[in-house]
Amino acid sequence: MSSGGGGAAPVLSVRDIAVDYAGPRTVHAVRGVSFDLGRSEVLGIAGESGCGKSTLAYAIARLLRPPARMTAGSVVFHDTDGTAIDVTALSGEALRTFRWRRVAMVFQGAMNALNPVLSVRAQLGDVLRAHLPDLTRREREDRCRELLDLVGIEARWMSGYPHELSGGMRQRVMIAMAMALRPDVVILDEPTTALDVVVQREILEEIDRLRSVFGFAVIFITHDLSLLLEISDRLIIMYGGLIVEQGRATEIQAGAHHPYTLGMLGSIPTLRGDRRVLHGIPGTPPDLADPPSGCPFTPRCRYAFGACGAAVPPLLDVGTLTACAQYDPALRPDGPDDALGSASASVPAGSAADSPVEPAS
Numbered sequence: 001m002s003s004g005g006g007g008a009a010p011v012l013s014v015r016d017i018a019v020d021y022a023g024p025r026t027v028h029a030v031r032g033v034s035f036d037l038g039r040s041e042v043l044g045i046a047g048e049s050g051c052g053k054s055t056l057a058y059a060i061a062r063l064l065r066p067p068a069r070m071t072a073g074s075v076v077f078h079d080t081d082g083t084a085i086d087v088t089a090l091s092g093e094a095l096r097t098f099r100w101r102r103v104a105m106v107f108q109g110a111m112n113a114l115n116p117v118l119s120v121r122a123q124l125g126d127v128l129r130a131h132l133p134d135l136t137r138r139e140r141e142d143r144c145r146e147l148l149d150l151v152g153i154e155a156r157w158m159s160g161y162p163h164e165l166s167g168g169m170r171q172r173v174m175i176a177m178a179m180a181l182r183p184d185v186v187i188l189d190e191p192t193t194a195l196d197v198v199v200q201r202e203i204l205e206e207i208d209r210l211r212s213v214f215g216f217a218v219i220f221i222t223h224d225l226s227l228l229l230e231i232s233d234r235l236i237i238m239y240g241g242l243i244v245e246q247g248r249a250t251e252i253q254a255g256a257h258h259p260y261t262l263g264m265l266g267s268i269p270t271l272r273g274d275r276r277v278l279h280g281i282p283g284t285p286p287d288l289a290d291p292p293s294g295c296p297f298t299p300r301c302r303y304a305f306g307a308c309g310a311a312v313p314p315l316l317d318v319g320t321l322t323a324c325a326q327y328d329p330a331l332r333p334d335g336p337d338d339a340l341g342s343a344s345a346s347v348p349a350g351s352a353a354d355s356p357v358e359p360a361s
């Protein structure tokens, strides 16, 4: 079984989060998402563009700005001493402290978020000054040096300005800033997509090394499922503002169940093994201003049947947690469609058998 926290004591418990973007057509971006994040675990969140990944991350870090509004749900942070902090109720100084000391976030496109007119020293120093006002100037300088060293940047770059740094270096500075107060959780939203693959890999290795030194948990968000399979302990697959599948990365790689996850796995190219036809997932994601009733994947799913459009399926424990009516014994007493059953049993990434979705014409 693979529901919450991967077995470790949770550091975050997220329950039934819903977020809307208000407007002439209100967008229901996140529609009831729950999970636990284990201490020190790497949780990957995957899904096509627009499925609500970033919105969920902003909600967890309490960084939503209008027109976004969290309409339901709770986030609880569990401190090592057993104290539970209701993150949704925090405000003022307590919220500011939470954001850097408990949960730090590296945003999508963060490397372009550095202030162009401030040196690296000034930007790192600002974070330290705001949160550790008792540090002397000397101590602050030492901490900046230490932080840059942690992310593999030589101290001489302290006086550098963002335009003098490569994309990879800027991203490392952002990661150093996120590490500044030794947070318990680091949320990385597409941290490496703008970088070339070699730099991407170096940065991922760096994050993993830092995690083994400091023991923080990671929520890693990307549409790149193959990358997540490699680096995550556990995975959440989102579609249409919902979690459609959740499980250990090894379980999902060896036997995913949801037709959408199978479709994503079927579109990952492989370097090894037999050549095979890659199947994209035809069709487009749902309009979240007017999401379909029932399972949001229904219009694109070759296994859809009558019950799929009736109600959003619950996450059922079928090895992974899967929200698909095909696996609901009350709806399918004889089990899922044979083709779905065999696709699920035989789709390690990079060696898909039958595609679970209709090939694109």
Ligand SMILES: Nc1ncnc2c1ncn2[C@@H]1O[C@H](COP(=O)(O)OP(=O)(O)OP(=O)(O)O)[C@@H](O)[C@H]1O
Residues within 6 Å of the ligand: 021, 027, 029, 047, 048, 049, 050, 051, 052, 053, 054, 055, 056, 067, 223, 288
């Ligand atoms: N400021 C906004 N105003 C209105 N709708 C928004 C806003 N930001 C995001 N959305 C909508 O909310 C939904 C979820 O978007 P979100 O960015 O969370 O998805 P995502 O999975 O992170 O996508 P991406 O990988 O492209 O960042 C989408 O339908 C998007 O169009």
